[in-house]
Amino acid sequence: MTAPAALAAPVAPRKVFAALLRRDLCVARRELPYFLVRTTLQPLLFIVVFGYLLPKMGFVQRGYGSALLPGILAISLAFSSVQSVALPIVQDFGWTREIEDRLLAPVSIRLIALEKVVSGVIQGVVAALFVLPIARWIMGPVASFTLVKVETVLGVTILGATAFSTLGLLMGTAINPQQIGLMFSVIIAPMIFFGCAYYPWQGLQAVPAMKYGVLVNPLVYVAEGMRGALTPELPHMSLAAVFAALALLTALFWVLGLRCFERRAIG
Secondary structure, eight states, X not given: OOHHHHHHSOOOHHHHHHHHHHHHHHHHHHTHHHHHHHHHHHHHXXXXXXIIIHHHHTSSOTTXXXXXXXXXXXXXXXXXXXXXXXXXXXXXXXXXXXXXXXXXXXXXXXXXXXXXXXXXXXXXXXXXXHHHHHHHHHHOOOTTOOOOOHHHHHHHHHHHHHHHHHHHHHHHHHSOGGGHHHIIIIIIHHHHHTTTSSSOGGGGGGSHHHHHHGGGOHHHHHHHHHHHHHOTTSOOOOHHHHHHHHHXXXXXXXXXXXXXXXXXXXX
């Protein structure tokens, strides 16, 4: 094979995908301390206050920790996944214009967007794995807590991280860079407080309108899935409903996010 022919040989898309993912993970590893502080500090502070201090002071029943721990893990997973995708995309399409280098890669735009989502999934899982042992150590013994259903925990974790990574793809491409601050105050904050992270979904039976109104919130399904996997003896949403809802939301966010991503990349 001549030298020009060798240079003209196409590069396999999977190799380009792996190279892009490896680059993003190297950047994430270099910034790991800042990433963990940014994405896990708030959940850990909630654990300290509501999972340790208030039970010690007698203002909250000790059994509350069983409902709180899975919800805190859900927040860590969701917040880190959406942030790990949305913020870099805003930067890439904004002032750095780094996205132009990626668009020159010999792969489709869809594969570039998929790499962003996979990177967000990995970072979300890392954040959840970081929070779990620390939260468990701060709270002490948690009633009904178990890791017997490892496959269910992994399923909820990966599917939940995927749902919020695709949501990050949608937010990062649909929201103007100048309005990115509003994303956390107008979208993420209400999502956290009405995502059944600090209370079980079954407890909303006292407010039926709210019980069914929060079902549009993807965090509800991650939190309830974590409860079904980590504290299966306590009331929780059906795991079949959790997996079905997360799969549907992931597909919806991916279609909408990819459409916005392609529009921003081409336009």
